[in-house]
Amino acid sequence: MTIENIEKNYPKLFKTLPEDVTELRYLLVIDENYDDDDTDEFDAIDPEDFNYLLYVTDLLQEAVGEVHIIALVKTLKVHKDISDFYLSEIDLYGIQTDLDEEGIAAMVLGSLEEILA
Secondary structure, eight states: OHHHHHHHHHHHHHHHTTTTTOOOGGGGGEEOOOTTTTTTOOSSSSSSTTEEEEEEEEHHHHHHHHHHHHHHHHOOOOOTTEEEEEEEEEEEEEEEESSSHHHHHHEEEEHHHHHOO
């Protein structure tokens, strides 16, 4: 997703962003969750339960504010496209979804756009 798409599809959210934001990765980091066989660490966000890790960057948190991030968490917990949700921290979530990374980004940004309305 390009910054032009964000500007076009999420205008309220876009207006809160600093001018130097040029890519989605400055707002959200979406990674597939997988078992790392090279480590003995226990993962609280188990790949068997949550197929994606979603990190909301500091930049996005500062742009929209803590109240809106809390509202985002509440929205994602009950979102129709998320079958299971785990809040690790205010900015890190485990989610189980059939969406791909682009779909997850659209879901999160769309949710924030509605919250900012």
